[in-house]
Amino acid sequence: xxxxxxxxxxxxxxxxxxxxxxxxxxxxxxxxxxxxxxxxxxxxxxxxxxxxxxxxxxxxxxxxxxxxxxxxxxxxxxxxxxxxxxxxxxxxxxxxxxxxxxxxxxxxxxxxxx
Amino acid sequence: xxxxxxxxxxxxxxxxxxxxxxxxxxxxxxxxxxxxxxxxxxxxxxxxxxxxxxxxxxxxxxxxxxxxxxxxxxxxxxxxxxxxxxxxxxxxxxxxxxxxxxxxxxxxxxxxxxxxxxxxxxxxxxxxxxxxxxxxxxxxxxxxxxxxxxxxxxxxxxxxxxxxxxxxxxxxxxxxxxxxxxxxxxxxxxxxxxxxxxxxxxxxxxxxxxxxxxxxxxxxxxxxxxxxxxxxxxxxxxxxxxxxxxxxxxxxxxxxxxxxxxxxxxxxxxxxxxxxxxxxxxxxxxxxxxxxxxxxxxxxxxxxxxxxxxxxxxxxxxxxxxxxxxxxxxxxxxxxxxxxxxxxx
Numbered sequence: 247x248x249x250x251x252x253x254x255x256x257x258x259x260x261x262x263x264x265x266x267x268x269x270x271x272x273x274x275x276x277x278x279x280x281x282x283x284x285x286x287x288x289x290x291x292x293x294x295x296x297x298x299x300x301x302x303x304x305x306x307x308x309x310x311x312x313x314x315x316x317x318x319x320x321x322x323x324x325x326x327x328x329x330x331x332x333x334x335x336x337x338x339x340x341x342x343x344x345x346x347x348x349x350x351x352x353x354x355x356x357x358x359x360x
Numbered sequence: 361x362x363x364x365x366x367x368x369x370x371x372x373x374x375x376x377x378x379x380x381x382x383x384x385x386x387x388x389x390x391x392x393x394x395x396x397x398x399x400x401x402x403x404x405x406x407x408x409x410x411x412x413x414x415x416x417x418x419x420x421x422x423x424x425x426x427x428x429x430x431x432x433x434x435x436x437x438x439x440x441x442x443x444x445x446x447x448x449x450x451x452x453x454x455x456x457x458x459x460x461x462x463x464x465x466x467x468x469x470x471x472x473x474x475x476x477x478x479x480x481x482x483x484x485x486x487x488x489x490x491x492x493x494x495x496x497x498x499x500x501x502x503x504x505x506x507x508x509x510x511x512x513x514x515x516x517x518x519x520x521x522x523x524x525x526x527x528x529x530x531x532x533x534x535x536x537x538x539x540x541x542x543x544x545x546x547x548x549x550x551x552x553x554x555x556x557x558x559x560x561x562x563x564x565x566x567x568x569x570x571x572x573x574x575x576x577x578x579x580x581x582x583x584x585x586x587x588x589x590x591x592x593x594x595x596x597x598x599x600x601x602x603x604x605x606x607x608x609x610x611x612x613x614x615x616x617x618x619x620x621x622x623x624x625x626x627x628x629x630x631x632x633x634x635x636x637x638x639x640x641x642x643x644x645x646x647x648x649x650x651x652x653x654x655x656x657x658x659x660x661x662x663x664x665x666x667x668x669x670x671x672x673x674x675x676x677x678x679x680x681x682x683x684x685x686x687x688x689x690x691x692x693x694x695x696x697x698x699x700x701x702x703x704x705x
Contacts, residue, residue, distance in 0.1 A: 268455065270399055272390040273379040275481070277474040283481045285379060286394060291457050329398070329450045330460030331619035334611055 254310075256303035256317060264295035266325055293325035293333075307345060316342045381482050383408045387442065393478050395471050397459030398449035402475060404483075405429065405445065406438030412488040412705045413479060414518075414697070415444040417472065419495030421629070422620030424452030424613050426606060427598070428494070428686060436694040441701060442483075446475055448500070451616050453609045463625045465632060469503045469510075476513050488515045488705035492697070495656060495683065498522015499632060502664070506637040516644040516704045518697060521683050523656045524664050525633035530568045532657040533576050534561050537583055540654070550586040557583060570630050580654035584682030587652045591680065591688045598687070638667035645673040646700040648693065650681030674700070 248258035267290060274289035301319025306312035319339040326332040380389055385407045392399045403425070404413075414437070418425045425445035437443060447454040449471055450463055480487060491514050493501030502524035505511040523529045538561045541554040557579045564572050584590050603610055620626075645668055649661040658677060665675045676696055678689040685693045 270392050270455065272392050272401070274392040274394050274399060275478045276394045277477050281477055283478060289392065289394065289399060291399075291455055293457075327458040328612070329454070329456045329616060329619070330458065330463065330623070331450075331615050333615050336611065 250305050250308065250315075252308060254305045254308035256305055256315060257301075258303070258317070258319065259300045260321075261298050262296070264297055264323075266293040266295050266323075267291075268293070291328075293328060296324045298322050299337075299339075301339070313345045313347075314342055315345065383483075385409055385439070391478070391482070392455075393471070393475050395474050396449075396462040396467055398454055398456035398462070398471070400449055400471060400475065401425075401447045401453040401455075402478070403429070403445040404442055404479075405434065406442040407440055408442045408483060410441050411484065411486070412441045412490075412701060413444050413483065414441055414490045414492055414701065415446060415476070415479070417446065417491060417493040417497030417500050418448065418451070419497050420451055420617070420620060421448070421496050421625060422451050422617040423496075424608075424616075426452055426602070426608055426613070429602075429606060430686065430690070432690040433686070433694065436690075437697065440698065444479065446472075450620055452613055454616075455612075460623070463620075463623060464628055465500065465503055468500050469507055472500060472504050473510060473513070488701075490514060490516045490518060490701055490704075492518040492520060493522045494520045494686070495522060496629075498524055498656070498664075499526070499629070499634070502634040502638070503632075505643070506634050506640045511641060511643045514643065516646065516700065517641070518646045518648065518700060519661070519664060520648045520685060520693070521650055521653050521656045521661070521681075522664070523660060524638065525635045525660065526573075526629055527568075527631060527633055528635065528663060529656060529660055530573050530576055531566065532659045533580050533654055534564070534566075534568075536654055536657040536659075537561050537576070537579055540583070540587075540652075544586060549588065553582075553586050570627060573630055574626075577655060581683075583654040584652050587682070589680065590652050590682050593682075593684050593687050635663060635667055638664060639669050641668040642670055644700075644704045645670045646696065647673070647675040648685060648696055649675065649677050650683060650685050650688065651677050651679045652681065653683045655683040672704075 250256050269290040274286040275283055276286055277283050299319055299321030301317055303315055303317030305315040321337040323335040324332050387408045388405045390403045392401055416425055416428050425447050429445050491501050498519050505517055537557050541558045545551050545554050647661050647665045649658050678685050678692045681688040
């Protein structure tokens with residue numbers, strides 16, 4: 247859920263399910279009962295995800311006619327089953343959005359109003 | 361386009377898992393050992409040309425081998441030997457899925473055996489391998505060296521403030537807290553800190569349940585801070601010091617630690633003891649102990665030392681340490697380990 251005020255200030259909040267596939271950062275070996283060792287390819291795990299996040303930003307298209315917005319958002323990912331528990335993973339997003347259609351639609355509205 | 365993107369992703373991640381086995385004086389490589397629902401991270405750092413490896417069995421349960429990879433060890437042991445930092449199941453950076461049912465001592469001993477087998481597979485079956493067990497790691501190690509003929513997979517065992525008998529551990533912790541606490545009070549040192557500890561020990565005299573055992577351990581953890589001659593270890597600062605450079609997976613480590621502190625596994629541990637089978641141990645053994653270790657008191661180390669059948673054995677006490685000699689008396693620790701390994705590899 248994202249709200250953009252007429253001033254350009256953005257606030258957002260999100261909740262959502264997801265899926266994560268991890269890939270282990272190194273060769274993974276398995277040893278059978280006879281002591282025979284094999285390498286497991288693409289070793290990793292599948293996790294269910296629930297993500298909760300929120301953040302703020304600024305939309306330059308509202309006041310400054312630039313089709314760009316910047317934002318910072320903090321997300322908390324919960325991955326499970328991680329070992330025998332839940333793994334909470336904070337993720338910080340910093341970014342910008344380029345919205346070429348935004349200025350065109352604003353100009354069109356202004357033209358109509360005039 | 362989408363298929364190409366997916367294929368590229370798979371290729372990229374597969375590259376991360378390419379087998380890399382290096383023989384040099386300055387190795388740093390990571391691999392995983394998968395067993396019974398857990399993928400345990402193993403990091404090898406140091407001198408693999410030496411053909412001599414020291415495998416650390418960390419404490420906890422639920423701590424991490426990351427904490428043992430200190431700058432001092434890197435500078436004073438890794439130049440000579442290869443240090444092996446193994447994260448046990450449900451600990452540190454080890455991953456897995458719904459593996460709580462496999463959390464028991466027998467499984468951990470099997471895990472250790474397989475880690476050793478993989479080490480020998482990678483670096484050569486004729487390697488000189490030493491186990492170093494600290495605290496809870498001493499319990500896994502005691503179980504391992506008294507199981508079947510597993511002790512002959514290694515050249516020697518280094519027991520650093522390790523517990524091989526949890527019920528005896530509790531009894532000795534209580535005794536030490538009482539004895540040292542009463543002396544400290546008589547000397548008017550930290551009286552207000554010692555009084556509740558002494559009071560608790562006077563009330564709870566034996567046959568400790570799990571809550572009492574945990575309380576004794578909590579008191580033991582703080583008690584060494586009331587001994588003025590012991591170096592205070594600020595674990596939070598330690599973590600902050602190395603977390604970024606060594607890329608600690610902090611939230612994963614914390615999740616695992618919190619889980620293990622409350623798990624039913626602790627009920628099994630509370631009654632675990634290997635004193636009665638230590639006579640099976642015949643390999644060379646070095647026992648290193650902190651004089652002011654309340655968590656695993658010196659008398660516990662003496663019990664271990666006296667029961668093993670090894671003819672080549674040595675016990676040395678650090679007068680400056682509590683439970684964490686690796687941090688509190690690092691020069692002593694590295695010197696003793698170095699001398700033992702050099703003599704027996």
